[in-house]
Amino acid sequence: MSGYLAGLECSRCTAYYPGDSARALCECGSTLLARYDLAGIRKAVTPADIARRAPTMWRYRELLPVRDDAAIVTMGEGFTPMIPVPTAARELGVGELWVKDEGLNPTGTFKARGASASISRWRELGVTRFAQPTVGSGGHAWAAYGARAGVEIHTALPVSCPELGWKGSLSNGAHVYRVDGTVGDVFRILTEAAARYGWLPAGAGREPYRFEGKKTMGVEIIEQLGWDIPDAILYPTGGGVGIIGMWKVFDELEQLGWIGSERPRLVSVQVTGGAVVKAFHEGLEECRGAQHVNTIAPGIMVVKPFSDYLILRALRATKGWAVGVPDEESLHYMSWINRHEGLLLSPEGAATIAAVRRMVREGELGPTSRVVVFNTATGLRYPHLMDGPVPVILGSGTIDDAAVARASRAIGGATR
Template sequence: METTDAFIGLTCVDCDGTFDAEVETHRCPDCDSILDPDYDYDAIDLSRSDLESRRFDTMWKYEELLPFTRESSISMDEGATPLVECPNLAEEMGVGRVLLKDEGRNPTGTFKDRGQTMAVTAAAQHGATDVALASAGNAGQAAAAYAARAGLQSHVFLPTRAGFTNKAMVNVHGGDMKVVEGRIGDAGAAYADAMEDEDWYSVKTFVTPYRHEGKKTMLYEIAEQMDWEVPDAIVYPTGGGVGLVGMHKAAKEFRELGLTDDLPAMYAAQSSGCAPIVKAWEEGKDVHEAWETPDTICGGIEIPDPGASPMILDALRESDGGAVATSDEDILDSAVAVAQQEGLEMGATCAAAASGAWELAQQGEFDEDDTVVLLNTGAGNKDDDVLRSHLMGMGV
């Protein structure tokens, strides 16, 4: 494998076992828990001026803190997305600044590209010929795209409710798509059944160790874009929580390396129709209970049984953050408000971050001089039918 100098292998988040990344490819062989890439941070000599001297072109500018070299990556120049000032939202929320990290500018239109560039790079380096996953939509599209880039076959299991754009582009990228009746859990079950009979390399959330590792680069970029200050709060639309876990890890890495001084408070934003993280947070639990009857139009965050909930809840506690749930109506209203007040296009699911931030502001969670970053995890045109239908329902 073509790995970076400081990458030393994989560590289990539960049993603390350490493993050779050339040998172990997915879950912990001892306890079947999540494996996390680990580094010798003492071997990393990286300064602010080093990073500033490099072009802000892709997430791979931070390769010393990633498992694989930039040269060996399966990349389409993902990352390096803008951090856009939103003065109207800041005034409405009563805070100093609101900034929107616009992940809709990635190659397939969502932040899933950051995870899939890493996961498919791992698959290619392990000699895989086929990759597979179950997805609510965007991750499947991204996997198909990066698999095509790598010359691999992709097998994507999507629920019927996945968006037309996702389904169409999996086909366009040459993916083998299985559309499964029902919701994400049904797609996941069909994927699991298929994996019993096939030797496919999984690029599924927290099955591969590498998707959250790619998404941590969002925090690196935010810190650099803010001149090495971290925001007071980051509000993240949370389903499986991959990006939230990754960004919290990145914040700790930058602090350990002396590149930043503080940790941003991480906030998980969910729909009230499927809010297992919020419920666990409010009850002071270390792990969630599965949400019995998920009911939200926000398919990307409709994850009733997030397997990494202990990592998510740890991140919220360690960063002095929190969790918030708002209704689908408020989420869609927020997407429209951001579009009409700032001109920025948030995906319907992604707007849980904006809706959650408004609710947190009303609860007095933010101070008047705080800087709040909203993660827009995908482009608005992924959900244009949902947003337009919402407007029509309002009589617009």
């Protein structure tokens, strides 16, 4: 199969490049977006055809950039479950609520999608050395897929990031650099090194193919809802690749005739004071930047996303919203959802639950709203946030009334 990638279009100046161009950015320095032969795809495949395919993101093969199937680097990523959470829906005050659980991807994170699509396409174009800035999960995903593809990955992250990310990257054979500084320092240092050594800078928005992997999240939501549209999708936003990708693919699906003109409201969720949240509510077309803060949810603390203007376009085009969430609320809902729905969310995922509550209070969501939130990584990546009740230690091996009472007290008397 030769694929349906037609070209790359600049998201600012609209310059157009051939599909086989090995460009990461436009000559003007802006983000490139992949464009497809949608008329050809419409003739070649239908939703019914897709329903018969394997449950991975590559079931949407025609909407992904790889020319030759033999070039695909995959570990079964995608088609993660949409888990209904009715207890949370009642607690928060919405009609229906689903968690799209991306923590079930390879490496335990949604970053697997972008790594699979990007590494597959770039390797097909002959690129074999990559620079990947990260706060942990992205570097780990790129390291894992890089190992599978036999390419060279250089990843850098702040020393404050959880050790699982960099230890996982090291175990996959990546070159890992821990930076005593902020995420901004990481980007600067790795970008300079990439220019010096000829590595491809693969940060969020700095090459076109990560959007393509991430956009499959949007197709899956629609397909898993029976090709129906939810009212809102709340997405933890760092670089914003997922929001941009989903916005892009909804337009592609409409042109294919698979959905109508209705769109879910795309909602950006960040830490309090996040750059996108501030720019959205101030009516700006680009972010001014935000002050770096230490947070339990580093994936939603980016001082100034590279493709910020596209994130803001996506929010406004879908009549979306932007919500800032303090750490204490993310930590609360990380525990609450685990206790009441059995899901171990990342702090970034838990922030979307807190954001639902805030949107209900602000009148942006209500008792009939059908809402999808994203958990972007398994909570197992954050063991340092799981401090809680201490289990009962038995001296005799017998569980008696006293032991049961002590266990009940340890969980605050909650004996569900």
